Amino acid sequence: IHPNGKFFVLSDGEGKHTTVELSEPLDEEISGVIEVVGRVTNQATIMCMSYVQFREDKSPFDLELYNEAIKIIHEFHDYFPFG
Amino acid sequence: GGYTQSPGGFGSPAGTQAEKKQRTRSQNIVPCTVSQLLAAEQVDESFRIRDVEISQVTIVGIVRHAEKAPTNILYKVDDMTAAPMDVRQWVDTDEAGGENMVVPPGTYVKVAGHLRSFQNKKSLVAFKIMPLENMNEFTTHILEIVNAHVVLRRNLMEASRGPQAFPPASMGDMGSYGGACSLPLNGLTAHQSQVLNLIKNCPVPEGMSLQELKAQLHSMSMSTIKQAVEFLSSEGHIYSTVDDDHYKSTDAE
Secondary structure, eight states: OOTTSSEEEEEOTTSOEEEEEESSOOOSOOOSOEEEEEEEOTTSOEEEEEEEEOOOSSSOOOHHHHHHHHHHHHHTGGGSOOO | OOOSOOOTTOSOOSTTSOOOTTOOSOOOEEEOOHHHHHHOEEETTEEEETTEEESEEEEEEEEEEEEEOSSEEEEEEEOSSSSOEEEEEEOOTTSOSGGGSOOOTTOEEEEEEEEEEETTEEEEEEEEEEEOSSTHHHHHHHHHHHHHHHHHHHHHHHHHHOOSSSOOOOTTOOOSSSOSOOOOBTTBOHHHHHHHHHHHTOOSTTOEEHHHHHHHOTTSOHHHHHHHHHHHHHHTSEEEOSSTTEEEETTOO
16 A cells, blocks of 8 residues: 555456555555455556455455456356446 | 245256246246346246346345335345345344344345336345355355356257257156156157167267267266166167177167
């Protein structure tokens, strides 16, 4: 997380990094797996509209598996429409 | 009050059994995305997503909004595939705890319920709303959706194509394509017919080997093939040639 709290870097299920920019600085500490909903910018960063922290208190989240699942639904977009 | 049976929404539907045309109500609970539910067409009393009949469904999403009323709680659940969907949960005012606890917005939940449409607006009536404790359930739900719809659609297509080589399915038949047990029709089950046809059409003098049968019949296990061969052999449809692994048909030219 950047010191000014307006950016943070996420790494995804394949180990790739991306920068997420927030409209307002973070007012809390976050760590772990986060789901960010936002728009991709021209500089290949994400402009964050909202985020949700995943619960990992009971069991850890398998990010690589999730990544694979996402690839599958894009492959089978017939069965998983996006509005 | 409400529904006494709670499938829990975890299991994928019994999609491996071919749905018969005669059945008017889907017995399955099908995992779906909100966008699929919105796209479902209504045919009289039931809904269809591209010919797959659905009634009870599960969705997984985030609670965006929760509104408590005296008799029910109205949630808006968002799974990112479409706008948040209305989910209504009826509250038993006499029941202490349980349904009276409202799920806070921002929580991921799994909803199991019935699809409803009112004035062209779709919503769900939930019989179970469970906050997700393990986020891997989210991944599982995504995969279950793809799997369930693929399997259900494939079963429908197989059922409607209609068996040509095999006699038509009779009452009580659970789908003869790669299915478990089938009623004997014309004296032979689907498995046995398939095995016999392959053996009949084999031009090689030493006949069809069990290995070849297994290679051609992907859906059948070796033991199923062997059982079929034994039956056919005892009935006199086939006979062994060079060894017990090779068979020819008695009906062949």
